[in-house]
Amino acid sequence: MKVRKYIYNKEGYAFLTPWLLGFILFTAVSMILSFYFSFTQYDVLTPPKWVGLRNYIDMAKDPRVHKSLQVTFTYVGLGVPLQVIFALFVAILLNRDRPGIRAYRAIYYLPSLFGGSVAVAILWRQVFNKEGLINQFLALLGVEGKNWIASPETALYTLIILLIWQFGSSMVIFLSGLKQISKEYYEAAMIDGAGRIRMLFSITLPLLTPLIFFNLVMGIINAFQAFTPAYIISGGTGAPVDSTLFYTLYLYIKGFQHFSMGYASALAWVLLVIISIMTALMFLLSRFWVHYEE
């Protein structure tokens, strides 16, 4: 048997050192500590006190945890698929060689670039206000709109619309995928007399499934961690009546307003477990609908 030689062993570790130190200091140590904190009561000022599974048991009974999970799952479950569908639709629409199309792509991408900022969250608050942009347009039609942000039935949906609005990155990914589909497929289909709709469902969509899958997984991971829009729109409280209480917002309130660091750590670990299960589930299900080209 051949003994493998690592000709760059020393140099390899030398170049890896910053990352390795960062991994140990900022990731490994922090994760071990936060796992430990999740079994303690800890207010930063006094040393952590071991309470066993208390935090997790309390979480199971905490109505605000239930509410925040419900809010977050609605946001992710509705917002991410719609965003991906929207991105796919626009990408197919813009996938032509016509003059000026590049400029349109740029315009459609803009919301994605700005979307995560505080400025856009502030804008959103105004757009869906009682006297906001939406209601000004409704007034032109003679309809009096309500305050969408202050109503518990609609507040979350304004955030979901904000998420869908940021479809630009997914669109760029779909556009590059569309460009890689060989023209021969379509030519062959045309000879067989297939129509446009048929080609879309039999060629374009199947070939894009790996990218649909990628956008869904990344979208879910990111949306579970969304924070800024909910914080700005609700003034940091999850108002009205906790209808925009994102899970991460509740984690922030527990950790950095109530200083229940143990409880917040438990929340963080449950978030990790939820995201891991969702991702694993997506990968398991992917074998039934994602086609990989050989």
Added chain:
Amino acid sequence: MGEQNRSIVIYYLFVTLFALVMIYPLLWMASASFKEDIEIFQSPSLIPQNPTFKNYVYGWRGVSGYTFGRFLFNSFLISFIGIIANILSCSMAAFAFAKLDFRFRNIFFAIMMITLMLPFHVRLIPQYIIFNKMGWVDTFLPLTVPRFFATDGFFIFLLVQFMRNIPNEIMDAARIDGASALQIYARIMMPLSTPALVTVAIFTFIWTWNDFFSQMIYLSSPSKFTVSLALRMFVDATGESSWGALFAMSCVSLLPLFIIFIVFQRFLVEGIMMGSLKG
């Protein structure tokens, strides 16, 4: 021929109308920043009746005795240090993963990829407590120092993808000429990776500029506020009363992103694609 022309017109009409709906809120905010406060709530029109710079003058005065210039400076400073740190540390790790053969390389690479998926919340609380004990809270250090340790794994991944495509022959030739790994990294890999490094710089800038959560947790004195924090403070301080000024400063805060977008569009698109297609 006539029918084809008509379908082209319909296509452009549809795409334009749709684009207009998409960016209407942004255009409206930009125009509202030049409107009188009362006018903002009167019409959804994009053209101010009496254009005024008042909102900008008022907004620029800032909050808590610091002008908006201060907050812009802070945001730029944190972003700039972040860019330098990420370019250095992530390229070193990427060079090791892509081009250097060492024991446990694949295991470390797998670990790095897993950390990409972790929500940062599982590290957040111990990190905060440690930085707090070190006396780093309310300084820029927690927002900048970790980046010198390649904590943004996404960029390592992106650079590894790029460096793998650089032919090994170039490296081998340099080695035969007696170049050390450090020389290969500094003189060959870094210059050849420039496009990917630009992408790293742009995304570091965008993410740092838009960041709110960590800035809010670590910074508390107004003198250290970033643009994100200043805007939040502005909302709290003035409530719903001076939308014009709020919009003016929101526009100012989006302007750097917009300029970067215009200048570096190609790198942005490539960055998004490199993160996905070659994954």
